[in-house]
Amino acid sequence: MIVQGKLYGVGVGPGDPELLTLKAVKVLKQVDYICVPQTGKDKESLAFSIISKEIDCAGRIIKLYFPMTYKQPDLNQAWDKAAIKMSKELKKGKDLAFITIGDPLLYSTYIYILNSLNKLLVNLRVETVPGISSINACTASCNLPLAENDENIALLSKVDENELEDIFNIFDNVVVMKLSRNYQQVYELLERMELKDNAVIISRCGLEREIHIRDLDSLKVDEIEYLSLLISKQGNCL
Amino acid sequence: MIVQGKLYGVGVGPGDPELLTLKAVKVLKQVDYICVPQTGKDKESLAFSIISKEIDCAGRIIKLYFPMTYKQPDLNQAWDKAAIKMSKELKKGKDLAFITIGDPLLYSTYIYILNSLNKLLVNLRVETVPGISSINACTASCNLPLAENDENIALLSKVDENELEDIFNIFDNVVVMKLSRNYQQVYELLERMELKDNAVIISRCGLEREIHIRDLDSLKVDEIEYLSLLISKQGNCL
Known part of the structure; x- marks a missing residue:
C-alpha cells in the first residue's frame, strides 16, 4: 500500500529571498513537487521568484492557476481544481510544497486549498511552515x-x-x-x-x-x- | 576617523532553530559581537539557545541583563546600561547583533534598546531583521x-x-x-x-x-x- 504523501504549506516571506527560513529551504529542497500559484498561464509568480534564487526547482514545478477575481464560484472552482491536481500526487505518495508569499495562514490561498484538500482526502498529512509576514x-x-x-x-x-x-x-x-x-x-x-x-x-x-x-x-x-x-x-x- | 558600527536587531523566531531566516544566520555569522539578553547572570537565554545550534558564537558574546520586573525605574536603568555597553562597541566601529525571540518589533526588549541607543548616538546605523513571531x-x-x-x-x-x-x-x-x-x-x-x-x-x-x-x-x-x-x-x- 502506498503511504499518502505529505503536504507542506510553505511561507516564503514577502519578497526578499533572504527572509526564507532554514526550514522553508530544507522542505523545498526535499519535496517531490513544488506547487506554484499563478494568476494566469503567462503571469509570473511572485512566490516562485522569491524561491528560485535559492532552490533548484527544475522538473519539480506544478503550476496552479487562481484567477484575480472576487467572484466566489470562480474562486471555488479554481481551489477545487487545484486540490484535485494536488490530491492525485499525494495519493501516489508524493510530497508536495505549496508556496505562498508572507505567512501561509494569514490571508493566503493556502487556507482555501487546505479546506478543499480536507474534503478530498481522509487524514490529510499536512505541515505548515510559517513565513515572515x-x-x-x-x-x-x-x-x-x-x-x-x-x-x-x-x-x-x-x-x-x-x-x-x-x-x-x-x-x-x-x-x-x-x-x-x-x-x-x-x-x-x-x-x-x-x-x-x-x-x-x-x-x-x-x-x-x-x-x-x-x-x-x-x-x-x-x-x-x-x-x-x-x-x-x-x-x-x- | 572610525566609522560607527552597525546595529542589527535580529529576530530568531519563537523556539525552533529552523525558523531562523537565511538573513538572520548571515548577519549572526558576520557581526563582531552578538548581544544576548538574559534575566540574570546564571539564567539561560532562550534566544541564545535558539541560535547556538546554527551559529558559532565563541568569543563574540556580550551578555546583557534585564530583570524580570514591572518596576519601570529598574527597567529603564537596565535598558540604559545595556545601551551604554553597546554604544561603546558601536563607536569603536564594531557591528553588533541584538538577538530577540520572535520578531524584534513586536513586544521585544529591542524596542527599548533602540530608544536608549537613539538618545546616546547621533545617526545610529541600524537594520532590523524580522523574525517569525x-x-x-x-x-x-x-x-x-x-x-x-x-x-x-x-x-x-x-x-x-x-x-x-x-x-x-x-x-x-x-x-x-x-x-x-x-x-x-x-x-x-x-x-x-x-x-x-x-x-x-x-x-x-x-x-x-x-x-x-x-x-x-x-x-x-x-x-x-x-x-x-x-x-x-x-x-x-x-
Whole structure:
C-alpha cells in the first residue's frame, strides 16, 4: 500500500529571498513537487521568484492557476481544481510544497486549498511552515515598533465604516492590509482624528521599488499599489 | 576617523532553530559581537539557545541583563546600561547583533534598546531583521487560519474589561498574548459569549513540551505557562 504523501504549506516571506527560513529551504529542497500559484498561464509568480534564487526547482514545478477575481464560484472552482491536481500526487505518495508569499495562514490561498484538500482526502498529512509576514517585514524595514508593553494591535483586511472609529479609539496600533481597497475611508478617519502624522504607508516591501510614504497628502487614493499596507500608531514612533 | 558600527536587531523566531531566516544566520555569522539578553547572570537565554545550534558564537558574546520586573525605574536603568555597553562597541566601529525571540518589533526588549541607543548616538546605523513571531508559529503548528479574506484580527497584550466584549464583537479573530496575566478575564468572556469551543491555547511553541489545549475547562487559570497565547475564532477553524 502506498503511504499518502505529505503536504507542506510553505511561507516564503514577502519578497526578499533572504527572509526564507532554514526550514522553508530544507522542505523545498526535499519535496517531490513544488506547487506554484499563478494568476494566469503567462503571469509570473511572485512566490516562485522569491524561491528560485535559492532552490533548484527544475522538473519539480506544478503550476496552479487562481484567477484575480472576487467572484466566489470562480474562486471555488479554481481551489477545487487545484486540490484535485494536488490530491492525485499525494495519493501516489508524493510530497508536495505549496508556496505562498508572507505567512501561509494569514490571508493566503493556502487556507482555501487546505479546506478543499480536507474534503478530498481522509487524514490529510499536512505541515505548515510559517513565513515572515508582510507586517513584520514592513515594521523591520522602517525600524518601527508594531507594539510594545501593554499596547494592543488591530490588523484590518476590510474596513467597516461603522466600526472604524471605535477601532482607532480602542487600539494604539492599527495596521490596514489590502490598502488599495481601504484607503479612502482610512484616510478620512485619520484626518478627522488628527492622526495623519503618525501613519506610514509601505508598498512593495522587500521588492524592487519598495517605498515608504509618511506624508499621506503626497499620495492620491488611486496611486496605492496592490502590495501596500498602512501602519497607524498613537504611541512610540521612535 | 572610525566609522560607527552597525546595529542589527535580529529576530530568531519563537523556539525552533529552523525558523531562523537565511538573513538572520548571515548577519549572526558576520557581526563582531552578538548581544544576548538574559534575566540574570546564571539564567539561560532562550534566544541564545535558539541560535547556538546554527551559529558559532565563541568569543563574540556580550551578555546583557534585564530583570524580570514591572518596576519601570529598574527597567529603564537596565535598558540604559545595556545601551551604554553597546554604544561603546558601536563607536569603536564594531557591528553588533541584538538577538530577540520572535520578531524584534513586536513586544521585544529591542524596542527599548533602540530608544536608549537613539538618545546616546547621533545617526545610529541600524537594520532590523524580522523574525517569525509566536503568532505565526502557533497558527502553523495547529494548521489554523489566523484570518482569511475579509476577516480582521485583534492582537491583545493586555485586556481591559471595558473593551474586551466590544473587541470580541467587532473581530472574528482574537489573539491574546501574555496569556498568564490575561486568562481569567478572557475565559469568563469566552464562557459568557459561548466561544469556548472555538479557542485554542498554545504553550511553548517550537520548544520541548509544546502543548495545544482545546478543552479550556481542563486547565486551571494558574496553570498557564509564561510562553502561552490563546487564539479565538468565530469563523473557519478547519
